[in-house]
Amino acid sequence: MSAVFVSLEGSEGAGKSSLMRVIRKWLEDRGDTVVSCREPGGTPTGEAIRDILLDCNRSGILPLTELLLIFASRAQLLEQIIKPALAGGNSVICDRFVDASFAYQGGGRQQPLEQIKQLQQLVVAETMPKLTILLDVPVAMGLLRAQKTGAPDRIESEQREFFERVRKAYLRRARQYPERIVVVDASARQSAVRKQVLSILEQRL
């Protein structure tokens, strides 16, 4: 088996965390050494950037600043973790990656997609996931689920319309890149979602 780069995407309450473990286990079961990471964050510098981004007291962060901070965290993660891991023959699973910028900063914050594409070219270039699983869930259901996991951070505190735009932008990305992004109906029960994800892994990897 050759090392693969898989990203898992989805908005609040989509159930990413438990599926990260499912994907990890599937890859390990086939013999891969797996490096898991998350965005924003995943490196000491990235986690310090994450703290700025999610701090509820920072209501003044402007959309372009947010976008640049996320790509700063991504640059660090790519060079320090993702690229070395792949080069060393390991598989990588990332909890959110560049599609999240198109969804949250592009859709949610309505930053021009052209800006995001430029930064993607500058920072990510060719190091794209081979497979991206998008957990799609209606906004109301996602927010309800997310409420149960604790106090919301700065981004989770956004209004419902924000998350509707995020969801729409995610689904648009999936239509644009069907060879890479697979949408999973995450409103189903956990066991059914898990089954869907496993079947995607079997088919695609």
Next chain:
Amino acid sequence: MSAVFVSLEGSEGAGKSSLMRVIRKWLEDRGDTVVSCREPGGTPTGEAIRDILLDCNRSGILPLTELLLIFASRAQLLEQIIKPALAGGNSVICDRFVDASFAYQGGGRQQPLEQIKQLQQLVVAETMPKLTILLDVPVAMGLLRAQKTGAPDRIESEQREFFERVRKAYLRRARQYPERIVVVDASARQSAVRKQVLSILEQRL
């Protein structure tokens, strides 16, 4: 008098702090309301980014991450402070601005200038200083002076060759933009430097 945007540039030990006050006073004496700021930093979010950038324990920050963090801080400063101040008829003096990215990240860290230009276009666009005063001082003298002001931060801890490249890149910028950037010999005594700066302000503004 119309509001102006002035930036002050120079590497370690060039004497920027005291000249910020000289420029401020000159502008106030002619009747301007003056907003001073610094980079990286100058806003609550920018200062949090500055803390990451200057933290000596963060030896792992990669050049591209550093560049993106500086432009994130700059985006915030431009939208929250510089643009509103200028729009309100105030003059702005900034302790370092975009030329510093070409000097430190371009010269010092040897990041491709094309990347810096792209980010400049994305973040700064037309909001460039009318006048930039570059305090030039031989590296050995600058470092000696800077040592007296306390423990060095992450960037001040760089090797001498780094600062030689920074100085060269600053001087290259000055040759490229002679209509905007004026070089001041900051190795002279303080009173002579001050006089040079005042005479530049008289001639250029």
